[in-house]
Structure formats: C-alpha cells, structure tokens
Amino acid sequence: MKKIAVLGSTGSIGTQTLDVISRQPEDFEVVGLAAGNNVTLLLEQVHQFKPQWVSVANNALAEQVRAEVPTGVRVVYGESGLTEIAGHSGANYVVCALVGSLGLTSTLAAIEAGADIGLANKETLVTAGHLVMQKAKDKGVSILPVDSEHSAIFQCLNGESPKAIQRLMLTASGGSFRDLNHEQLKNVTVEDALKHPNWSMGAKVTIDSATMANKGLEVIEAHWLFDLPYDQIDVVLHPESIVHSMVEFIDTSVMAQLGNPDMRVPIQYALTYPERKASPASALDLITKGTLHFREMDLKRYPCLRLAYEAGRSGGTSTTVFNAANEVAVARFLKGEISFLAIEEIIEKVLSQHTSIASPSLEAILDTDAWARLEASAIH
Template sequence: MKKISILGSTGSIGTQTLDVVAMHPESFEIEGLAAGSNIALLLEQVRRFKPRRVSVATKELAAEIRASLPSGIEVFSGNEGLVEIAAGGDAEMVVTAVMGSVGLQSTLAAIEAGRHIGLANKETLVTAGHLVKALAVRKGVKLLPVDSEHSAIFQCMNGENREDVASITITASGGSFRDYTRDQLKNVTVEDALRHPNWSMGAKITIDSATMVNKGLEVIEAHWLFGLSYEQINVLLHPESIIHSYVEFRDCSIIAQLGTPDMRVPIQYALTYPERWESPAQRLSLAEVGRLTFREMDYERYPALRLAIDCGKAGGTATTAFNAANEIAVARFLRGEIPFLRIEEIISEVLQRHINSGSPDLEQIEFTDRTVRELASSL
C-alpha cells in the first residue's frame, strides 16, 4: 500500500484526494493529515482514514482535539506541524494542497526527506521555483502536478522528447466574470465572484480565477515544472473547460488532454502514476457537449495575468512579491474591505515599489513575502 500524507486535508483538493483514496482502500494508506481550523471535518476524516499523525492551525486547537482523537495519534500545530506531517512519519508521497505560500517550507521539508510530491500548491513554485526544482533533482524526488492544466501537459508530454516541444497552451475558463466588461466589474460582490461556472474550488482560488491571477500563477508554475521559456507558454480562453491544456510539437502536431471538469482525475493520476485506474469522474461525451469554443486572451481585460507573466520573466523575488500582494488583496476583498478591481491595483502598486533581487535564497524569499504582505495590507 502506498502511504500518503495530505497537507490541507479539509480543503477542496484535500477532500477530493480522500475521495480517490476511499475508492481504492486496498492501495492507499493515509499516514498524516494537516488541516487548518475545520476541526469537525478533520475529526470525521481521522475516524474514517485512521492516520497516525495530524496537525491543525494552532496549539489551542491541537489541545482541543486531543481528547477527541483515538489514542496513539500524534498531534502537531502551526507551520511546524505542517513540516512534521510533510517530512515525518513513513509517507512515500505528500499531497501539498494548502493554499498560498505557507506551503513552501513544508514542501521543501518533504522533498528533503525524499517524499514524492503531488503538487497542488502552485505558490510553492511561484515563490521559490529555483530552490524547489534544484532540491527535487538532488533528492531524486518526483514533482507530480495535481492542477488539471499541468496534469494535462504532463500527460501530453509522456513518452515525448522535450526538445520536440514547440509550445504549450494552458486553457482558462475565464472565471465568474468572463462575460463582464471592465465597467461591469466595478460593483461586483464577493458572492458574485465565488460563483465559478465550471469548477468547485475554494474561495481564494475562485477569486484568482475571476482576476485571472490563477492563470498567471499557472504560467509561472509551468515554466518551472516543464523547463520551458515564457515565450513557449500560451494562455487561451476556453469557457467549456473540456480541453484542460495542450502541447504543440515542432512538427506542428498538437496533443491535447480532454475530460469533464473533475479534479479527481488529475489527483488520481498523480497518486497512481504511471498507471491509470478506474475513476469516479463522469465520462466525457463530445456529442453531448456539441461544440468547444475558444477566444484569444485579452490582457487589457485581465491585467493581472500580464503582471504575473512579467514577474515570471523578471525572476528573482518579483514572483514572490506578486503572489504575496495577491494573497493579501484577495483576503481583503473576501472580508469586504476593498472592491474587486482594487485587487489588481494593489498588486500593481506593490510591484511598482518592489526592488527585485535575483536568485534569492530562502531567507530573502521569506523577507520579501513578509514585507510585501505588510505593504499590501496598508495600501
């Protein structure tokens, strides 16, 4: 049985990962679960999957749940708890499904411990791609993408010579406001933004889809995952979310990966790679879909996407600054402190003030992350 630990077990990716595990109880064993503050769901997961180790957001929550856990389960908390779940115990694979740059330290610890990574935390590569890739190579660790777009590219490249790849295209649904003009976006609400037309995801990533920040983060992640230049990475609007991404080769052939919008498919592929198993997803009928539509990306309509790509090309701490500013701006929007369009403005203002540092070490990355958050909170 493959032993798995999950960082972010009560979130959207974490719960769907456990759906896949539940479908194949003879093949997977849960070694550890790290959650935030959703204690009720975590306790339900512990009763069902019987991990040996769990972690929660704070020491107070850890003390609270100890009495409710079966004897013998180790309990941790905070960032140290994430690292313990990621690098301790006997897991062969760690699924990193926590949101934001908080996943960086624990992912690096998991790689250092020789765990293969099911990567759903794109911010890890966005903020410190050069460090993560170098460590993974040194430790012989696989970085297996869980995002539907990167899983699609990964599958399309299987068995192919990387030198034959001309370009990749990441598809984007367009999010909650894909048919809105810039003027119509001025008065949208949090509730409006959280109604994604295709996918069931957490609040933060749903907002990122609406601003197209999420696609910008995916472009940066693809650069590190597949070793491609930014000139080789394209973004295309595809409202149906049936083609999850595709690869064009130098002979002009294109290989695409298609499927219904169900995150359990890429999650399962990461867990079972290189094998393919029966999936709980609904089978795709192109006849029922009828037609697929595509639109060129409008970078004037989605300025945050252009900012992300520019930061990727700049390298250094620029991507860390972009990500940190966005996380704070999105949190402020979700709390009702700022209007929707202010998210992009805060990111832009932060980047205008940021002094980029090339090839940063972990200490520089953490310093940038911390100071940018303070700035973005004050604007």
C-alpha cells in the same frame, strides 16, 4: 503501498484526494492529515483513515483534537506541525493541497525526507521554484502536478522529447466574470465573484480565477515544472473547461487532454502514475457537448495575468511579490475591505515598489514575502 500525508485535507483538493484514496484502500495508507480550523471535518477524516499524525492551525485546536482522537495519534499544530507531518510522518508521498504560500516550507521538508510530491499548491513553485526544483533533483524526488492544467500538459508530454515542444497552451475558463468587460467589474460583489461557472473550488482560488491571477500563477508554475521560457507558454480562453490544456510540437501537431471538469481525475493520475485506474468521474460525451469554443486571451481585460508574466520574466523575487500581494488583496476583498478591481491595483503597486533579487535564498524569499504582505495591507 503508498504511505500518504495530505496537507490541506479539509479543503476542496484535500477532500477529493481522500475520496480517491478511499476507493483504493489496497494501494494507499494515510499516515498524516493536516488541516486548518475545520476540526469537525478533520475528526471525521481521522476516524475514517486512522492516520498516525494530525496537524491543525493552532495549539487551542490541537488540544481539542487530542481529546477526541485515538491514543497514539500524534497531534501537532501551526507551520511547524505541517513541516513535521511532511518530513517525519513516514510518508513516502505528500499531497500538498494547502492554499497560498503556506505550502513552501512543508514541501521542502517532504522533499528533504525523500517523499514524492503531489503538488496542488502552485504558490510553492511561484514563490521559490528554483529552490524547490533543484532540491527535488538533488533528492531524486518526483513532483507530480495535480492542477488539471499541469496534469494535462504532463500527460501530453509523456514519451515526448523536450526539444520537440513548440509551446504550451494553458486553457482558462474565464472565471465568474468572463462575459463582462473591465468597466463592468467596478461594482461586482464577493457573492458574484464566488460563483464559478464550471468548477467547485475554495474561495481564494475562485477569486483568483475571476481576476485571472490563478492562470498567472499557473503560467509561472508551468515555467518551473516543464523548464520552458515564458515566451513558449500561452493562455487560451476556453469557456467549457473540457480541454484542460494543450501542447503544440515543432511539427505543428497539437496534443490535448480532455475530460469533464472533475478534479478527481488529475488527482488520481498524480497518485497512481504511471498507471491509470478506473475513475469515479463521469465519462466525457463530446456528442452531447456539441461545440467547444476558444478565444484569444486579452491581457488588457485581465491585468493580473499580464502582471504575472511580467513578474515571471523579471524573475527572482518578483514572483514572490506577485503571489504575496495577491494573497493579501484577495483576503481583503473577501472581507469587504476593498473593491474587486483594487486587487489588480494593489498587486501592480507593490510590484512597482520592489527591486527583484536574482536567485534568492530561502531566507530572502521569506523576507520578501513578509515585506510584500505589509505593503499590500497598507495600500488604500
């Protein structure tokens, strides 16, 4: 039985992870749950799954939770609480479903403790891929991708030699504004941006999908997960989100993983790998779908993706800056402080002010992250 801690349990990926777990109680035991501010949902999860460890955003919320959970449940809070659950809850499998760079230190703590990682937090590898992958290798820990695109590539590469890979092709829906040109994005609203055509996701990821920053983060994550140079990682527009990603091999064969848009499928695969089990998702009917469409990615239309490639090729702390500046810019857009197009402008300005540090330490990464956030907050 896998003893599982879910970091980000009240978010989109977290709730779907717990849905998958609830259908297979003989295989999984939830030992830790970490949430932010959604105490109401967290308490429901605690009473259903009966974890020994619970974490929330701050001390005030922790006091509220302590009063309502069974005796013996350890309640912690803040970033140190995440690290405690990841590294000390007795979990042998940690699902990192946190949003943003918050997942880095807790993921490192889980790896240090010898737990396998179900990684839905792409920012962890974007921010410190070289440290995370090396520590996982040193500890003999598996990092299993939860994102649908990386799960698709992972499945396509099963049993294949790395030498046979020609290129990876990540598919992108195009997000909320895929039918608008760049000029038409000047006056789009937060409400417009949050209407993703295919997926139900949290606000930050949905905005990232609209700017294509999310795909940029996925390109950088793929670089670390599959140990391939950026020149062998492409992005293809695919509006239907049926082909979740593809791999082209040196003999020109292309393997793809298909399915209806349902995150419970890649989540379950990451939890049960190498086994496959029956899924609650609806089966794909290609006859009903009829036609699938693919288009070349336009980096002029999606500057955030171009900036992600540039940051990735620059290496070092450049990807840390890309991620941090994006997080701040998206938060400012969601608050109504800046326009939609200002997101890409802020990222580019902060990156232009940064001199990358090659092979940075964790301390250097955290310092760079803090610097980039201050810079992104100050741009008007």
